[in-house]
Amino acid sequence: MDKADAERIFTAPARAALAAFPVEPADLALVSTSENITFRVVDRRDGAAYVLRLHRPGYHTLEELVAERVWIRALGDAGVGVPIPVLARDGGDYVSVDVPATGERRHAGMARWTEGELLSAVLERADDAAVARCFAQLGAIAAAIHDQSAAWRPPASFRRHTLDVDGLIGDAPFWGPFWEHAALSARERRALLRARDLMRDALRRHGRDPAVFGLIHADMHPGNVLVDGDRLTVIDFDDCAFGWHQYEIAVALVHYETAPNFAVMERAFLAGYRARRAISDAALALLPMFRLIRGMVQIGWYHQRPEHAPTAFFHAMKASVCAACEAFEPPV
Numbered sequence: 001m002d003k004a005d006a007e008r009i010f011t012a013p014a015r016a017a018l019a020a021f022p023v024e025p026a027d028l029a030l031v032s033t034s035e036n037i038t039f040r041v042v043d044r045r046d047g048a049a050y051v052l053r054l055h056r057p058g059y060h061t062l063e064e065l066v067a068e069r070v071w072i073r074a075l076g077d078a079g080v081g082v083p084i085p086v087l088a089r090d091g092g093d094y095v096s097v098d099v100p101a102t103g104e105r106r107h108a109g110m111a112r113w114t115e116g117e118l119l120s121a122v123l124e125r126a127d128d129a130a131v132a133r134c135f136a137q138l139g140a141i142a143a144a145i146h147d148q149s150a151a152w153r154p155p156a157s158f159r160r161h162t163l164d165v166d167g168l169i170g171d172a173p174f175w176g177p178f179w180e181h182a183a184l185s186a187r188e189r190r191a192l193l194r195a196r197d198l199m200r201d202a203l204r205r206h207g208r209d210p211a212v213f214g215l216i217h218a219d220m221h222p223g224n225v226l227v228d229g230d231r232l233t234v235i236d237f238d239d240c241a242f243g244w245h246q247y248e249i250a251v252a253l254v255h256y257e258t259a260p261n262f263a264v265m266e267r268a269f270l271a272g273y274r275a276r277r278a279i280s281d282a283a284l285a286l287l288p289m290f291r292l293i294r295g296m297v298q299i300g301w302y303h304q305r306p307e308h309a310p311t312a313f314f315h316a317m318k319a320s321v322c323a324a325c326e327a328f329e330p331p332v
Contacts, residue, residue, distance in 0.1 A: 001033055003030060003033065010099065012100075013098065013099045013106065014037075014039050015028065016097045016098075017052065018041065020088045020089055020095040021050075021110050022087075022088075022089055023043045023110075024044045025042065025043065026042050026044030027040075027042040028042075028052075035059075036238065037056075037106075038054075039051070040052075051083070051110065051113050051114075052109075052110050053110075054097070054099075054108050055107045057104050057105065059238075062107055064159050065093070065094055065107055067158045067159050067160050068160070068237050068238070068240055069085050069093045070154065070155065071158075072237055074148065080144050080148065081234060082234055082235075083235055085109070085110070085111050086111055086112060093109055096108070114226050114228075114235060115226070115228050118226060118227070119225040119227050119232065122222075131261060131264055132264055132265075134232075135265045135272065136269065136271055136272035136275075138232060139268065139272030139273035139274075140273065140276045141232060142217075142269075142273055143275075143276035145215075145216070145234075145248075146214060146245050150210055150211075154215075160215070161241045162241060162243065163216075163241045163243035164203075164208065165200050165204060167241070168203075168296075168297060169200060169203075169296065175297050176300035176301065177300060178192060178297065178300035178303060179192045180303060181300075181303040183315070184318070184322070188318070188322040191322050191323075191325040192296060192322060194325065194328075195324075195326075196296070198329075199330070203244075211278075211279075212244055212245045212283050213244050214242065215241070215242055216240065216245065217239070217240050218240055218251065219239040219251060221255055222252075222255070244290065246286050247293065247294070249270075249273070249287060250293070253265060253291065254291045254295065257291060285331055286331055289328075289330075292324050292325065295324070296321060296325070299317075299321060
C-alpha cells in the first residue's frame, strides 16, 4: 500500500481514535505503513509529540496487546530505554476504531514519541570503533531485558505467544510454514525440511531453562533501535514473546553476518551482554543455528504476506538460507 492510499484510508480512523486520548492534535502525519499503520501526533497545547499505532487485525488479540504494554512499563521501571505508553481517557491502553474503506476494526494505542535516528542508519557511516560501541551497548540492553524478564512475574492475565520449537520451526510456526513459499525450488524445500528436523531435535535437547529462555523482544535488530546522543531506545515490541535468549541475540546480529566487520559487531555485542548477564559458552555455541532459524522465519514471514512481492533482498536471503540449511549439521 502506498502512502497516498494509506493516508486516504486511515487518517479519518486515526482522528477518531485520537478523540479517546488526552491530546489536542495540531498535526497528524503518517510515518509508517509497514506492519501497523503509524502516525506522529503533535499536541497543540504544549507541542509534545506522540506516536499513534493502528494495529493490524488478526495478529494479536486485545489481551496480547495489553500484555505488551504491561511488559514495556515494567522494562521502563527497570531502567531499560523503551517508549512511554499513554493511557486513553478511560484508563485503558487501547481503543478500537472502524476502518470503513477496508471493513476492518483495529486497536489503536499511543505512546510518547521517541526522538533519535535509527541505529541501522548510524551504523552505515560509523567506523569500527563506533560500531563496537553501539553493539556493546545493544548487548548490554539485551542483557538488561533478559535480567528483568527472568526476575519478573507477569500478572495472571498476561498472554503472549511462544517462540519455542513449535513456534519457530514446528508444523504450524508462528510466522508461517517457510518450506511452502512459492519461490522455493524442490531442492531448497528439501534442504529446509532436513534442517528443520535436525534443529527440532537440537532445540529439544537444549531445553527451556530460565537461564536462557523467557520474555524477549524477538525483533531487536538495529532497525528497531533509536539513537539519541549516547542513549539507545528499543522500539516496536509488536513481536515480543517467550523465547530463547540466543534467538534475541541472533536477531540483533543476523542482518550483518556477511559484513566485513561482523566479527567486530559480534564480539562487542557479546562483551556488552556478558558484562551485564552471564551466558555460557555452550549456549553461545548455538548462535549460528539460531541465526539460521531467523532466516527460515523470515522466509515464512514473506510466505504469510504475499502482498510483499519478492525483492532482490529476498531472493539473495532465500538462497543463502537454503544453502546453509543444506550444509547444516546439528551442534554437538
